[in-house]
Amino acid sequence: MFKSIFTFSFFTAISRISGLIRDVLIATVVGATSLADIFFSSFRFANLFRAFFAEGAFTTSFIPLYSAKSCDNKKAFNFASSVISITFIILLIFCLIIQIFFPYMIKVFTPGFDQSKFTLTVTLSRIMMPYIIFVSIASLIGGMLQVRQHFASIAIAPIILNLCLIISLFLPYIETPAHNLSIAVLVGGVLQLSLMLLSAYKLKVVFFFSIKLSNEVKLFFKRVIPAVINNCITQISLWIDTIMASFIPNAVSYIYYADRLNQLPQGVIGTAIGTVLLPLISKQVNNTENIVKIQNKALNIGLMLIIPTTAAFIIIPDIILLTLFSYGKFDHYAVQQTVPTLVAFSLSLPAFIINKVLLPTFFAKGSLKTPTIFSLMCLGINVVLNLLLMNKYQHIGIAIATSVSTWVNSILLVSYLIINKMYKISRVLLLNTVKIFVATAVMSITLYVSSSLSAELFLDKIFARVIYLATLIALNIVVYFGTLYLMSISDFKYTKL
Structure with a gap:
């Protein structure tokens, strides 16, 4: 499990770094212009639908059912073939319908655009929309690979998209840089799917075109609906935070940059753990004792990595922000405003890890109703806290509300699983948490x-700043893991005595 988590985390870290380089280059070439507004608005729709379908909704419903059939290759491949084929047809029809309704959607989400900006936004959105088909099918094939304990290709896929966007900025512009970027998104989707197909071929994970609607396939689509709703709740929460922040000058930017940093450990640690756990727990779905052992081991790994990261965000947020973002128009005042926002967001990191460890149990058992209800409750808490805290704490209040609602979600998940005898905190985990x-x-x-x-x-100088931050991080990694090692040695000697 640790090897799989490390593999996924390593490539995810590269993906996040390539994403940062992508953002810097886009800012350099496009800047904060009308063209940037148009591209980011168009790209938002592609990301929105990807979040609805490809990121979690399909795989969390697909992996448990596919895993249950993995002992019989023929049944597993028949099931996967039907799911992939029917999903392709549904998404193709969906994309065609959305292409027609894009003008109306864009009027709702970007009501302030004039006619020229509106027309170009529709054009770029239509170029990028087929990306949803490619990335969604890639996520299903990726689910098959996960059951085979192959995680590298899944983690590499986002890097491909970032590289396509970066390369497009250095090619001759078709009309504008935004056109290049939009086509790069589509090409990135094709290449991501190609990578999954190549990996599937190497691992002899085969499938074919089939629209046979078996009971298992019906169950898959039945489970997908609440999974999509659950993903929608997350996106709605983000939209609400953005709307709330829009009433405070520059708050959207402060929250964006703080959240970008907060997403780094979320992806490298949390998402990696959640991705690796789902196929493992799916194979043990009827063995609660083994699931609990897997969860406790995963929590141990996750907390060991995330708690010191949280501490670093709390102690040196100014140094981190100054090193990464304080150039050009992102001045010291912007850093000062973003610092407390990052601190508030970082408080949610341990809760995020807990959620990622516990949610696969619900997904594996097909019990998506409970976490969806909890998500709705936390959405309500987030909205109420936003309204209560914004007047006094401004944009920092929005970050505080997010952290509180994340912790409430964790408490609800833990309580539900313990009450229903589906989880128990081990003494080893408690002892290791104290050491951490x-x-x-x-x-x-x-x-x-x-x-x-x-x-x-x-x-x-940017180079000097990077070296300084890297030195601080390296020194404290040695101190942290050195302390853990010394405590482990002491425990071993005490046990022998």
């Missing part, structure tokens, strides 16, 4: 002292 907090405390003191004493070394 002790090691984090030692690291935090070292980080605070070392950053304070070396503050004068922080220079304006």
Whole structure:
């Protein structure tokens, strides 16, 4: 499990870095112009539908059912073939309908665009829309690969999209840089699907065109509906936060940059754990004892990595933000406004890990109704807290509301599983968690002292800033894991005595 998580985390980290480079280059070429507004508005629709379908909704419904049949290759391939074929037909019809209704949708979501911006937004959105078909089919094939314990291709796929976008900016423009970027999104989707097909071929994971509507296929589409709704709730929550922030000057930007940093450990650690756990738990779906062991091991790994990361975001958020973003128009005032937002967001990181570890149990058992209800409850809490906290804490209140609602979701999931005897916190996990907090405390003191004493070394040159931050991180990684190692050695000696 650790090897699979590490593999996925490694390539996800590369993906996040390539995404950061992509954003920097787009900002350099397109800037904060009308053309940028048009592209990002168009790209938002592609990302929105990808989040609805490809990111989680299909795989969380597909993997448990496919895993249950994996012992019989013929049945598994028949099931996968029908699901992939019918999904392709549904998405093809969906995309054709959306192409027709794009002008009306864009009028609703971008009511302030003039006619020229509106027309170009419709054009670029239509170019990118088929991307949903390719990435959704790729996610289903990726689900088949996950059951085979192959995670590298799934983690590499987003890197391909980022590279396509980066390369498109260096090619001759078809009309504008936005046209190049839009076509790059479509090409990226084709290449992502090609990567999955190549990996499936190498692993002899075959499928064919079939529209046989078996009971298992019907069950898949029955489960997909609540999964899509659950994903919609997450997107609605993000939209509400954006709408709330739009009433505060520059708040959308502060929240965006803080959230971008917060998403780095979420993807590298949380998403990696969730992706690896789902096929593992699906294979043990009828063995609660083994599922609990897997969950506790995963929580141990996740908390060991996320708690010191959270501490770093709390202690040196200014250094991190200054190193990564404080160039050009992102001045020191913007950094000061973003710092508390990042701190507030980072408080939700341990809860995010807990959610990613516990949710696969619901997905594997096909019990999507319960987490969906919890998500709706937390959405309501988030909205109420936004309204209560915004007046006093401005954009920071929005980040606080997000963290609180994330923790409430974790508490609800843990409580439900414990009450229904589907989860039990092990003594080993409790002991290791205490060690993690002790090691984090030692690291935090070292980080605070070392950053304070070396503050004068922080220079304006980007290279010097990166070296300074990297040195701080390396030093405190050694301190943190060194402390954990010393405590483990002490426990071993005590046990022998």
